[in-house]
Amino acid sequence: MTDSASEKIDLAIIGGGPAGLTAAIYGCRAGLSTIVFSSAVPGSQLLKTDALENFPGFPEPVSGYDLLEKMQRQAVKLGAEVREDEIIAADIRENTANNEPEPDASKTKLFCLKTDSGKTIKARSVIIASGAVPRMLGLPDEQRLLGRGVSYCAVCDGFFFRRKPVAVIGGGDTAVGEALYLAKLASEVHLVHRRSELRAAASLAEKVFASKNIKLELDSNVVAIKGENSVEGIYVKNSKTGIISEIPVSGVFIAIGQTPSSALFAGQLEISPSGIIKTDNRCRSSVPGVFAAGDVADPLYRQAIVAAASGAKAAMEAAEYLKEIH
Ligand SMILES: Cc1cc2nc3c(=O)[nH]c(=O)nc-3n(C[C@H](O)[C@H](O)[C@H](O)COP(=O)(O)OP(=O)(O)OC[C@H]3O[C@@H](n4cnc5c(N)ncnc54)[C@H](O)[C@@H]3O)c2cc1C
Structure with missing residues (x-):
């Protein structure tokens, strides 16, 4: 990946479903410059449901579209940028060669993401919330x-x-x-x-x-x-x-199940044989500074509220990580 015209941010979130958008809300509230990258395809699985009856705060059924629209509006209001742009390449390895030779190199580890529109993003932390696709x-x-x-x-x-x-x-x-x-x-x-x-x-x-x-x-x-x-x-x-x-x-x-959208990160962090990104109970992946939330890291629950909650956890952990390395 080339370094020309790259943007540098605190937190890059890959995925605009309930996990990614909730992470954005928490990231912004923690004062992090936050961009959510969301591809139009496959799109959030929530778009496939027209009546959620189990998302707290909505006593009447809410459509996945309406719920996501509200989450996105809230994230943007708090300062997040939401871009419809797919991440097509990611260099998130530890001690990545894309780190910049700045004076305090130990504190400048940057993860490098390339988007479908040709942009290069350098992020100090990354939350993978790329969901899953049907099998x-x-x-x-x-x-x-x-x-x-x-x-x-x-x-x-x-x-x-x-x-x-x-x-x-x-x-x-x-x-x-x-x-x-x-x-x-x-x-x-x-x-x-x-x-x-x-x-x-x-x-x-x-x-x-x-x-x-x-x-x-x-x-x-x-x-x-x-x-x-x-x-x-x-x-x-x-x-x-x-x-x-x-x-x-x-x-x-x-409707026979899903494949987690984790192929982009294969070989760079620990992923289970079924494609689930392995995390600890603090949403931390095997690479410090890279977190995973929602269905891409969830072999069990796969529900909007669980995805949203893990997005919140991941963003709080990202803020903590950034505080610790600076
Ligand atoms: C038919 C159906 C009905 C459901 N009904 C309910 C329900 O009633 N209640 C409930 O709680 N849950 C329900 N679920 C489950 C719920 O939709 C998921 O658990 C939830 O959407 C997972 O959230 P997520 O943010 O992890 O992933 P997703 O919502 O799948 O979002 C992932 C996002 O990442 C984006 N993405 C993927 N790769 C990239 C990339 N490389 N670059 C940029 N963006 C990328 C996708 O386009 C998408 O926007 C249902 C699911 C389905 C399929």
Whole structure:
């Protein structure tokens, strides 16, 4: 990375979801010059939900968009800059070669980030809050029919399947959330899960059982997606009987988990085999000065409030780190 026209800041936050925006609020309140870098794609997972009922302070359901907009407004009001610009390269290794030869070199460790718009950012601390992206089934026709019936986001694409039959693949919170959302639009929703019971929270699962147009297809794996120009159905194999049956649907919503957005940092800090950035209970990564918050560092909870809370912790730790090194 070249050093021409680089910007120097206290805190660079990668990700504009609840973790990153909360970190920005706390970073600014701690007096740190703070920039949030947020890529348009994949965008916060919160944008996929139109009704959060479990974020404290909102007795009525709030859409992910509205919640994020409020968080961003609050962060900006407190002095954060929020840029829609993806970080495409990062040099966050300890004792990085990008450190500047300044008189007090021990105190000037800078992490170097390069953005999609061609800017170079040198930050004294970094919070990685890049979230996660949905996992793919890996079927041959999945990519070919993407956008032609195959989707990973019910809120984004559900509208196109009004009064049509759809399938949701998966059995966790995400899949069940997608199925419940689609049940309001589609004529029927087939919730296809490879296990014999749902993994989703009991409160969500109960809503599925109570729904009139969600049909559970348990012990079932999707083995193929049917359709030439658009999705016409799925072939599902029952793992107990071995029977393959066709379910005619116009849309297939794949919700089988997420991949943490941590590839950019591979080899530079400790990352688990599943892609989760390893942190201690103070959001500190294996590299001093680099913190991780939200779903990219959370193998367990993956909830907006938990992401927001870890963003707050990470920013407080970043402020503490910067105080200690100066
Ligand atoms: C369908 C669905 C429904 C959900 N419903 C609920 C719910 O009801 N209640 C609840 O509490 N939680 C819910 N969740 C979970 C919640 O959305 C996540 O836990 C939360 O959004 C995680 O926050 P985050 O900030 O860690 O990551 P995200 O919200 O995923 O944000 C990550 C951000 O990082 C950006 N980014 C990634 N890489 C880069 C890069 N290289 N450069 C710049 N920016 C980058 C992304 O574009 C995005 O803006 C739901 C999730 C889904 C998918």
